[in-house]
Amino acid sequence: MMHKILLIDDDIALTEMLEQYLVTEGFDVTVANDGQTGAQYVLAGQFDLTVLDVMMPKLNGIETLRIIRQASHIPVIMLTAKGDESERVMGLESGADDYVAKPCTPRELLARIRALLRRSKITKDGSQQALQIVIGGLTITPAQRRVEVAGKAINLTSTEFNLLEILAKNAGHVVCKEDLALQAMGRTLVRFDRSVDVHMSSIRQKIGTSSNGSDYIQTVYRMGYQLIRE
Template sequence: MVMAKVLLVDDDAELVGMLKEYLELEGFEVTTAPDGERGVALALGGQFAIVVLDMMMPRLNGLESLRRIRAASNQPVLMLTARGDDADRILGLELGADDYVPKPCTPRELTARIRAILRRTQSSLAEDVAPQMIIVGQLSLWPEQRRAEWAGETVSLTSTEFNLLEVLARHAGRPVSKNDLSEQALGRPLARFDRSIDVHLSSIRHKLGPLADGRSCIQTVYRQGYQLIRE
C-alpha cells in the first residue's frame, strides 16, 4: 500500500516532531518545513497528497503561503489556526484552504481530519456506485477524475469545493442541510458557529457565475440548508 505524503509546515519544532512521529506511526510519509517560504517551495515542487500549514510562521505567514500555493495548485491544504481566531480562519477559507484545525490540537484529531480530506480526494477510494458523470443543467462533474465544467468550461475547484458541489449535485433539486454537507464533504460534524460551509459555497458561486436570469444555481433554503437548482 502506497503511503500518502504529507507536508507539515510549522515553526514549532516540538509540535512538529510530535505530529510527525504520530502521523508516521499511522502510515503517512511526512516531510516538514520550518517556515512559509520553504513550505511553499516544497508544496509546489513535490508530490504531496496534502499540505498542513500553520497560520503564524516566520519569513512568510500561513495566509501568504496559502495564497502562493493556490496561485499554482489546487492540492488539499489544511490550516492550523489559533483557537478563536475567526477572522484569519475565514480569510484562510476564502483564499482556498480546504479546512482548518484549531491549535492546540491532538495528533489524533489532526490525523482524523487529514484522513477525512484524503478520503474524498483520492479517486482510488471513490464509491463503486458512483456514476462516471453527473449532469445538472450547465454543470458537469466527473467524480473519479475530480473534474468540473460549467457551460462547457473547466472550473478550477479546491478539494473541499468539489466535495460540496458533488454532494449538492447528487441531491439536485432538494435542499441539503449544513450538517449533512459538513459530514459528507468535510468529513466532520458541523461545529457551532462554524462558517466554513458558507465561505466555501460563496467561493463556488463566484466561480460558477450566475444563471441566465441572474440567480445563483446554489440557493439558500431557509432553515433547511442549500440546494443546487435544476434549470
C-alpha cells in the same frame, strides 16, 4: 499506499512531535519550517496533503496558501489560533479545505487528515470514468474531480468539489449544512462554525450564474443549500 504529508510550521518542537506521530501511523512526512520553503516543496513535490500553520514569520500561512493555490489543488488543512474566527474564515476563503484550532492533539489532526484524504481520493473504477452530472451549463465529472461551466474548467479545492458534487447529486432538493459537513469534510459542525457557508460563497463566485442569470446554488434559510435545476 503510503500517503505523503507536508507539515509547514515554524514551531520546530510541534512539527517534530507531529512528524513522529504521523510516521507511526503510516504516513511519509516532510517538514518545512517556513512558508516560502513549504510553498516550494508543494509546487515541486508529489504530496497528498499539506498541514499549514497560519502564524509564521516572513511569509505567513495565508500568503503561503495563496501561492500554493495558484498552481496546486492539494488538500490543505490550516492550523489556526483557537477561538480566532477571522483566521479560520480567511484561511477558508483563501482556499483551505479545512482547519484545526491550536493547540490540537495529534489524534484530532490525524482524524482530519484521514477524513480529507478519504474524500479527495480520485475514483479509479473504470466503469465510472465517463459518468457525468450535467445541470444546465454545469458539468461535473466525479471520477476526474472536474467541474466545467459552459465548457470552461473551474478550479475548486478538494472540499469545494465535494460540496458541489453532493449538491449536484441532490439537485432540486435541500441538503442541510450538517449533512454537507459530514459528507464533504468528514466532521460535524460545532456551534458558530461557518465553514460550509464560506466554502459555498467561494463556489458561487467560481461557478458564476446559470444561463438565466440566477445562482446555481440557493440558500434555504435555516435549512441548508440546494442546487437549482434549470
